[in-house]
Amino acid sequence: MGVNVAPDDPTINASAIQFPGDPGTVMGYLAVPKAVGAYPVVLVCHENRGLTDHIRDVVRRVAKAGYVGLGVDLLSRQGGTDKLAADAVPGALGNITPDQYVKDFVSGITYFKDKAYAKPAGVGMVGFCYGGGVTWTVATRVPELLAALPFYGPPPPEVDLAKIKAAIFAVYAERDTRITATAAAIEAALKKNNQIYEKMVYPNTDHAFHNDTGTRYAPEAAQDAWKRTIAWFDKYIK
Numbered sequence: 001m002g003v004n005v006a007p008d009d010p011t012i013n014a015s016a017i018q019f020p021g022d023p024g025t026v027m028g029y030l031a032v033p034k035a036v037g038a039y040p041v042v043l044v045c046h047e048n049r050g051l052t053d054h055i056r057d058v059v060r061r062v063a064k065a066g067y068v069g070l071g072v073d074l075l076s077r078q079g080g081t082d083k084l085a086a087d088a089v090p091g092a093l094g095n096i097t098p099d100q101y102v103k104d105f106v107s108g109i110t111y112f113k114d115k116a117y118a119k120p121a122g123v124g125m126v127g128f129c130y131g132g133g134v135t136w137t138v139a140t141r142v143p144e145l146l147a148a149l150p151f152y153g154p155p156p157p158e159v160d161l162a163k164i165k166a167a168i169f170a171v172y173a174e175r176d177t178r179i180t181a182t183a184a185a186i187e188a189a190l191k192k193n194n195q196i197y198e199k200m201v202y203p204n205t206d207h208a209f210h211n212d213t214g215t216r217y218a219p220e221a222a223q224d225a226w227k228r229t230i231a232w233f234d235k236y237i238k
Contacts, residue, residue, distance in 0.1 A: 003226055004212070005060035010034070012063040014056070019111040022103045027080045029056045029071040031063035032117050040122030040237045041112050043105055043138075044071040045131030047208065048090045050081030054213045058126075065230045066238075068118045070108050074101050074134075093130060101134055102141050109144055122146060122237040125166075126229055127153060129208055132171075139166045147236035149229050152179045152207050161189045167196035167236040171225050176207035196236075200228065 007014055014031040029051060033039055042062045046055040051073040062069030075081050078092055105125070112118035124147040127135035132153020139148040140160040148166040152173050155161075168190065172180040183199055190197040202209065202221040209218040210225055 003061055003223055004057055005064045007056075007060065009060065009064065012060060014060050014063065019107060021076065021107045024077055026104050026107050027051075027073040027076040028108065029059050029073075031060045031069040033063055033066060033068075038117060038119045039066060039068045040119045040124065040233070041109065042067045042069050042233060042237075043108055043123065043125040044069060045105070045125065045127030045134045045138075046071065046074070046081075047128050047211065048093050048130035049086065050075050050084070050089045050093070052081065052213070054211055055128075058128075061226065062126075065233075067124075067233060068112065068115075070111075072104050072108050074104060076104070090130075098137050102138055105134075105138050106142060109142070124148065124233045124237045127151065128210060129153065139164045139168065147233055149232060151210055151225070152176050154179060155182050155186050158185065158189050161186065161195075162193050164190070164195060167232070168198070169228065169232045170197070170199040171210075171228075172199060172201040173205040173207050173209050173221075174201055174203045175205060179207065198232075200225065 012031050017028050017030045018025050044059050055071050059069035059071040073080050112120045125135050126149040128151040132150035135148050135150040136156045140156050140163045143165045145166040149169045151171040205218045205221045206216040208216045210222045
């Protein structure tokens, strides 16, 4: 059984949004449980293909699990992912500085400060591929982040790892040797400082195995990783 959540799922409200950035306006995709209440926030960072339908689905899954989900479009200043040709997206993302994408996610956190449906003191983040790397970077720079799950993301410089306050759950694919080869050193560095850290290396899987619209999708691993993602948020930000 899959975990996809339809845009018209009766238990959530989901829509495109815009919010103030630094500088300009940031575009995103928001999903919120319909039941009245205040929910912790989960930021979602897309792959190097931008804010696609798959990432919007992930944002809806977050809301279905009882969180406020926000997918940030890091191509907002280029008019948004949908304004670019698909083959132009990776290059455009490559021109965005870490300072800028960190600012965009901080702006996302700030957006929820006055929203009755959000608990801005409880913030987590999940990102995939390129977005996994962004998640690592945000974790090193944003102390408000309480939990972070980088899926097969290139890690930050080891010297920056000590700055992380978030509880980290790192997801790796066994055959993704370029990224997975870094796992042991990252684990050693974080545990040396008694930081909260766990990892999962999924056997016989490739980079991007969580993306159910791609050729490397591994259903059992993806669904297990998602269950662990929600359990991690339940433990550290709820």
